Amino acid sequence: xxxxxxxxxxxxxHVAHLRAAEEVRELRALDRVEFVLSxxxxxxxxxxxxxxxxxxxxxxxxxxxxxxxTVNTSEVDRPGRSYSIDTIGAAQAxxxxxxxxxxxxxxxxxxxxxxxxxxxxxxxxxxxxxxRPGVSVDRPPIAMExxxxxxxxxxxxxxxxxxxxxxxxxxxLVISASDIRQRCAAGRSIRYxxxxxxxxxxxxxxxxxxxxxxx
Numbered sequence: 001x002x003x004x005x006x007x008x009x010x011x012x013x014h015v016a017h018l019r020a021a022e023e024v025r026e027l028r029a030l031d032r033v034e035f036v037l038s039x040x041x042x043x044x045x046x047x048x049x050x051x052x053x054x055x056x057x058x059x060x061x062x063x064x065x066x067x068x069x070t071v072n073t074s075e076v077d078r079p080g081r082s083y084s085i086d087t088i089g090a091a092q093a094x095x096x097x098x099x100x101x102x103x104x105x106x107x108x109x110x111x112x113x114x115x116x117x118x119x120x121x122x123x124x125x126x127x128x129x130x131x132r133p134g135v136s137v138d139r140p141p142i143a144m145e146x147x148x149x150x151x152x153x154x155x156x157x158x159x160x161x162x163x164x165x166x167x168x169x170x171x172x173l174v175i176s177a178s179d180i181r182q183r184c185a186a187g188r189s190i191r192y193x194x195x196x197x198x199x200x201x202x203x204x205x206x207x208x209x210x211x212x213x214x215x
Contacts, residue, residue: 001095006035007037014175018069030101035071039076050207084121085118089124100125104129105135140165184209
């Protein structure tokens with residue numbers, strides 16, 4: 001079983017998240033992609049984040065029609081701030097026979113050296129970095145370059161542990177959750193930026209209305 005762990009605040013989940021997950025599922029031959037909902041992200045202000053129950057419901061609605069997509073609530077269920085290394089460890093403990101791929105965007109990867117025990121992530125699982133418009137990153141973290149060698153046959157960076165670091169170009173959909181929140185605050189349409197069920201949920205619960213949303 002090959003499983004992708006695709007983390008985020010999903011505030012709200014939108015079609016670029018879903019398309020990115022679909023492309024990494026297909027291109028990396030994953031059997032399942034788990035959308036890992038971050039309860040208290042270490043690098044974001046809580047002031048602009050919708051309640052976790054709302055974000056969880058929106059994720060459930062967004063992935064309901066895809067057999068290979070599921071919602072992972074381990075960070076919600078675990079007290080305290082959400083750290084990726086802890087999430088990876090929890091997933092591996094729950095499914096010890098699965099091979100995991102940690103999936104993140106190039107913008108997040110550019111800051112990975114500031115993460116808690118970031119070097120351990122590469123020893124625990126494969127890492128897949130998704131392209132993001134305007135962000136250029138295509139090499140391992142400087143502090144860890146000596147732990148990798150480039151495998152030209154597989155077109156990946158092979159870590160000393162045997163795990164792979166992959167830089168994956170995906171369809172560049174320029175959609176952001178902060179823009180969606182700003183549209184909601186201004187009373188503008190978000191149709192076709194989020195799944196219809198998510199759009200209906202946002203309107204039904206008055207999410208993001210009247211807020212000045214930060215990125």
